Amino acid sequence: MARSQPSNFKQQLILAMKWGLGLAFIGLVGLVIAVAVAMASLPDYQQLSKRSDLGQMVRVRAADGTLLVSLGPSFGRWLSYDEIPPTMRAAMIAVEDRRFRSHFGVDPIGMARSVKVRLESGSWRQGGSTITQQLARNIFLTNSRTFGRKIKEAVLALAIERKFSKDQILELYLNRVYFGGGAYGIDAASRTFFGHGAERLSLGEAAIIAGLVKAPSNYSPTADVEAARGRAGVVLNSLVDNGFLPASQAGAVDPAVIKVQPGPKQNSVRYFTDWALPQLDMLIDETSDPIDVFTTLDPGMQAAANRAVNAHVPAGTQGALVAMDRDGAVRAMIGGRDYVDSIYNRATQAERQPGSAWKIFVYLAALESGMKPSDTVVDEPVTIGGWTPRNSTRTNLGPxxxxxxxxxxxNTISAKIGDALGFGTIADMGRRFGISGKISTYPSMVLGTSEVRLIDMTRAFASIQNRGVSITPYAIRRVVTSNGRLLYQHQPDEQRVLVAPWVAAGMTDMLQSAVLSGTGRAAAIGRPVAGKTGTTSSNKDGWFIGFSSGLTTGVWMGRDDARAVSGLQGGTAPARAFADFMKIAVAKRPVEQFETRAPLPDWQLERDEESWGYALEELPPMVDENGNPVGTGPIGPADPLGPQRDPAPVDQQWLDEVLRRNPENRPPPPAPTQRPPAPGPAQRVPPPRQPSEQPADPLQPRP
Structure with missing residues (x-):
């Protein structure tokens, strides 16, 4: 009986060993099958080198091609194994996987050390992952630290080692691994941190890059240069300890003197890119290819705009600026004092009361109704529906x-114009010029009580400069892929005539007067400028919007909480910021004189103007107050009525839009005109108006 116990134990041990060997065999077979399946499912080398699985890189460029900001992953150039500097290859192996050349995808020694630390600390503090395992994780897996993920990682690493050579694995790794700052691959990292390609990396620079893989955010040279240099010292010691580098050569490298390229300044320019990039969804089809977005932004103007706003914005307030060219190209955009402090774009998102800057729509309606800048109006107290507007000076000037x-x-004149023409007419004029928000039709709306966006108001002024033809702001000129394939090219939008040229000319006349002798004198820059100030009640908002030499610029200042700002007026800080910016922005542009005397239609000309050649150039067909075409052409004192001809055809659909006319109410085509006989000697021409005669106020109620 005593001998039976050892015999039973021996039998049980043999049975356990058999089971163990069987399970090991099954596990080995399963591992072989898993590796074989993984090998079969692995992409080929060419697919892995495309890096499209890492996300899309978007490089945003200025009008001159300079890089404004790079979003998403940055890849740089793919370097073949032979193009990668030997010191870079050695540094990565020394610090990340010193037995890379000898193991079969997993490092049993490293794994054992990792398991030991796991048992002692209760967490995975040492990865123990080889370069091949890291490559497998970066391509196919997540960074979750679970046992299941480690098993998958090991299987994939074994498959990768069977499918690719060691040199190919290292090439893939160095071109795909993340180094921080959005840079994937050593070439992108080298360009990001040192400003040159990876083929030119020095030993010290290679040590800094190799040290980033462990913790890219902690050791990023642009975030903490001292931490990056300290980590580089660890890499240099690893090179010596593992026999990759003589101690004398490593000692000759001083990480403290390695120059790191500062990160790109993305402060004010991000307001522009945040506004521009969402437009890509409407311009191009979805693609995962890296793309370059060429924009309209002028870096010099952007820098000048940033300086101008920050130099004049009152303490505790915010400022915004938009500058657009005559074709709608946005050249500069400031959405606030500091993008880092606030990403809210006050140029495109904020809706604020424009104050007197809104009066352009009041006076455009007045000019379109037949009034002229030289007409006499009476500044006097007025009450409309219980509302009594007052001028800022609390006085009235009379005629x-x-x-x-x-x-x-x-203010009283604006109120009288609105009352005479209808406040809905003023609102319609604002909508015609691109004001997209809700517009009040209460009498006080003529003083700018409806909230608007700065970019919309700037667009309206730009359309006035464009002789009354619509302007559409745009930011993106073209989009190309990294291999040069064109995805989008900006084409001019179909332009619409918003007001007749003589209306735009009259408005420009008055806008120029506002700068020469009115509230906008601080905006003068030594060349023709047309613009308008705007100040809201209690000095909550200050505006100045104007144009010169083809560039239209709008400036707004105020508090985000809409509280009063002591001393803030459109003619002070905003006008000064406008002037400082425009002096630089248009310095290299030719001086342009404004067109302020465009020929008027016949129905608006007085007799003496008709007789003495006020309209001296050929114009497109004009219309009378009923929308009927009228003849145009040179006229002069020899023939007061000018050469007569049948009126040229006019686009009736355009007239319907401009006159807000129902198509069913179109007048019948006019009959051919008959040339009247020339005036004989007995006919008398009415004498011209005497200077002493005071014309009637066109805004007074008619008897």
Whole structure:
């Protein structure tokens, strides 16, 4: 009986060994099958080298091609194994996987050390992953630290080692691994941190890059240069300890003197890119290829805009600026004092009351109704529906010209115009010029009580500069892939005539007067400028919007909480910021004189103007107050009525839009005109108006 116990134990041990060997065999077979399946499912080398699985890289460039910002992963150039500097290859192996050349994809010694630390600490503090395992994780797996993920990682590493050579694995790794700062691969990292390609990496620079893989955010040279240099010292010691580098050569490298390229300044320019990039969804089809987005932004103007706003914005307030060219190209955009502090774009998102800057729509409606800048109006107390507007000076000037009323920003005249023409007419004019928000039709709306965006108001002024033809702001000129394939090219939008040229010319006349002798004098820059100030009640908002030499710029200042700002007026800080910016922005542009006397239609000309050749050039067909075409052409004192001809055809659909006319109410085509006989000697021409005669106020109610 005593001998039976050892015999039973021996039998049980043999049975356990058999089971163990059987399970090991099954596990080995399973591992072989798993590796074989993984090998079969692995992409080929060419597919892995495309790096499209890492996400899309978007490089945003200025109008001159300079890089504004790079978003998403940055890849740089793919370097073959032979193009990678030997010191870079050695540094990565020394610090990340010193037995890389000898193991079969997994490192049993490293894994054992990792398991030991796991049992002692209760967490995975040492990865123990080889370069091959890291490559497998970066391509196919997540960074979760679980036992299941480690098994998958090991299987994939074994498959990768069977499918690719060691040199290919190292090439894939060095071109795909993440180094921080959005840089994937050593070439992108070298360009990001040192400003040159990876083929030119020095030993010290290679040590810094190799040290980033462990913790890219902690050791990033642009975030903490001292930490990056300290980590580089660890890499250099590893090179010596593992026999890759003589101690004398490593000792000759001083990480403290390695120059790191500062990260790109993405402060004010990010307001522009945040506004521009969402437009890509409407411009190009979805693609995962890296793309370059060429924009309209002028780096010099952007820098000048940033300086101008920050130099003049009152303490505790915010400022915004938009500058657009005559074709709508946005050249500069400031959405706030500091993008890092606030990403809210006050140029494109904020809706604020424009104050007197809104009066352009009031006076455009007045000009379109037949008034002229030289017409006399009376500044006097007025009450409309219980509302009594007052001028900022608390005084009334009596009879003044429409031009002076605008340049002095007389509130009573704006109120009288709105009352005479209808406040809905003023609102329609604002919508016609691109104001997208809700517009009030209460009488006080003529003083700018409806909230608007700066970019919309700037667009309206740009359309006035463009002789009354619509302007559409745009930011993206073209989009190309990294291999040069064109995805988008900007084409000019179909332009619409918003007001007749003589209306735009009259408005420009008054806008220029506002800068020469009115509330916008601080915006003068030594060349023709046309613009308008805007100040809201209690000085909550200050605006100045104007144009010169083809560039239109709008400036707004105020508090985000809409509290009063002591001393803030459109003619002070905003106008000064406008002037400082425009002096630089248009310095290299030719001086342009404004067109302020475009020929008027016949129905608006007085007799003396008809007789003495006010309209001296051929124009497109004009219309009378009923929308009927009228003849145009040179006229002069020899023939007061000018050469007569049948009116040229006019686009009736355009007239319907401009006159807000129902197509069913179109007048019948006019009959051919008959040339009247020339005036004989007995006919008398009415004498010209005497200067002493005071014309009637066109805004007074008619008897």
């Amino acid at each position: 003044i010209s429409l031009r002076e009323a605008f340049s002095r920003s007389i």
